[in-house]
Amino acid sequence: MTDRLVDEAKLLLRNVSFEVVSQGAEALVFKTKIHPYYNNDEDESSYIIKYRPRKPYRHPKIDKSITKSRTIGEVKFMFKLAKAGIKAPRVVSTDYLNGIIWMEHIGYALPDGKESTLKNWLWYLEKMTGESLSEEVQRICVEVGYLIGDLHLNDMIHGDLTSSNIILDRKGPALIDFGLSSYSALPEDKAVDLYVLERAMNSTHADYASEYNSWLLKGYEKAHSDGHFSKQANKSFAEIIKRLEDVRLRGRKRSMIG
Numbered sequence: 001m002t003d004r005l006v007d008e009a010k011l012l013l014r015n016v017s018f019e020v021v022s023q024g025a026e027a028l029v030f031k032t033k034i035h036p037y038y039n040n041d042e043d044e045s046s047y048i049i050k051y052r053p054r055k056p057y058r059h060p061k062i063d064k065s066i067t068k069s070r071t072i073g074e075v076k077f078m079f080k081l082a083k084a085g086i087k088a089p090r091v092v093s094t095d096y097l098n099g100i101i102w103m104e105h106i107g108y109a110l111p112d113g114k115e116s117t118l119k120n121w122l123w124y125l126e127k128m129t130g131e132s133l134s135e136e137v138q139r140i141c142v143e144v145g146y147l148i149g150d151l152h153l154n155d156m157i158h159g160d161l162t163s164s165n166i167i168l169d170r171k172g173p174a175l176i177d178f179g180l181s182s183y184s185a186l187p188e189d190k191a192v193d194l195y196v197l198e199r200a201m202n203s204t205h206a207d208y209a210s211e212y213n214s215w216l217l218k219g220y221e222k223a224h225s226d227g228h229f230s231k232q233a234n235k236s237f238a239e240i241i242k243r244l245e246d247v248r249l250r251g252r253k254r255s256m257i258g
């Protein structure tokens with residue numbers, strides 16, 4: 001399956017050598033050294049190519065239109081993030097008709113060779129070092145919470161916050177994967193975004209999730225209370241947290257009913 005999709009991508013990306021990074025539900029992700037427009041043989045930069053393949057079970061016309069609108073939606077969201085100064089990869093180029101986004105590669109290799117997603121980093125610490133609750137982990141979780149706070153202060157919703165969709169870069173944490181992103185000023189939508197992350201942390205980092213989640217919320221609160229965005233931000237934080245409690249309650253009821 002993947003081989004066929006990689007072959008399809010090779011046809012679209014002629015003369016571009018790449019390695020496969022991941023195959024998710026929506027897209028294949030490749031890493032390349034090649035810049036789409038200029039000869040960069042001399043520089044050390046890497047790029048990520050995200051490719052949404054055709055879905056054979058969809059009518060071709062509908063498939064084309066879905067791929068086009070999702071790719072454009074993701075690219076626009078990334079442009080807005082850059083404009084708002086929220087850390088995320090910069091878009092280099094897009095071929096939206098073929099579902100391709102070429103973007104800056106961010107992050108670095110962890111000592112075990114894996115990409116520096118928050119998940120891989122926390123797992124590495126959990127398994128290898130016994131330093132899961134260090135001051136550094138607390139600082140990074142607070143920074144991630146602050147980043148998400150900034151996202152929400154700009155009325156932008158990620159839609160799929162997990163520890164895999166946060167990459168630790170030398171310049172600080174950054175968000176990736178905006179395939180489910182949207183725009184909303186509603187506390188409910190922001191609370192659901194936070195709840196998705198809380199659930200993801202609970203399932204992916206079960207032993208330390210309560211500490212991680214409380215540090216993430218601490219950073220989220222800091223973004224709302226340090227006055228860098230607006231004076232009203234504090235009030236909106238209180239509304240979001242109230243909503244988050246409702247969302248958690250609904251989540252618990254749903255899991256009790258099954």
Ligand SMILES: Nc1ncnc2c1ncn2[C@@H]1O[C@H](COP(=O)(O)OP(=O)(O)OP(=O)(O)O)[C@@H](O)[C@H]1O
Nearest residue numbers: 022024025026027029048089104105106115176177
């Ligand atoms: N700009 C980037 N820089 C570095 N690594 C990246 C970048 N974008 C994606 N990746 C890597 O590729 C993986 C998958 O990317 P992404 O989440 O965008 O794809 P996806 O198909 O939507 O994934 P999924 O369906 O699993 O959520 C990430 O977890 C990360 O390891």
